[in-house]
Amino acid sequence: MSAKPEQYDVIVKPIVTEKATLASENGAVVFEVAKDASKPMIKDAVEALFGVKVKAVNTSITKGKTKRFRGTPGRRSDVKKAYVTLEDGNTIDVTTGL
Template identity: 50%
Template sequence: MIQEYLYDVLICPLYTEKSTIHAEQSKSSFKISGNATKAQVKNAVEKIFNAKVLKVNVINCKGKKKVFKGVKGKRSDYKKAIVTLEKGKTIDFAGGAK
């Protein structure tokens, strides 16, 4: 049984050009909770996707300042994690680890 707090740590997977390149190297990217630690991210990925995690890198991303129709604003800050899995393993977000 998967505890609910595991889904509070991992908010959503990130689909970018860079993350698809990382997928070839057995890496996956996630948007995570602002107060999540590396150990919590590792535990959540291992429990949810049944995959062996070798390393977790955490990055704090600052929101960009934007102007839309003359109104200044700022995008939200967020935290992301790049998770390195065992060699040859990937996470299929529709079905689980392969």
């Protein structure tokens, strides 16, 4: 499979946090994805870009926090995360670049 430019638009970046590291111990990888990306689109993009087999995709939308920017109230943008569970024997090393 070759990676189409749209697949690079679906997956924004990998998320490396404590919670994402705990998920990786169970064979899951966490990505920030486009807000309009569906689960089948995310599955196809991960399989094409990384050459792995995906078992399941779970998504969550984190609402942006209200913060102050230079004294004026502002709002961070909403973020959609995808928890991608891989088939047994497949791994993705998110510490290296694409």
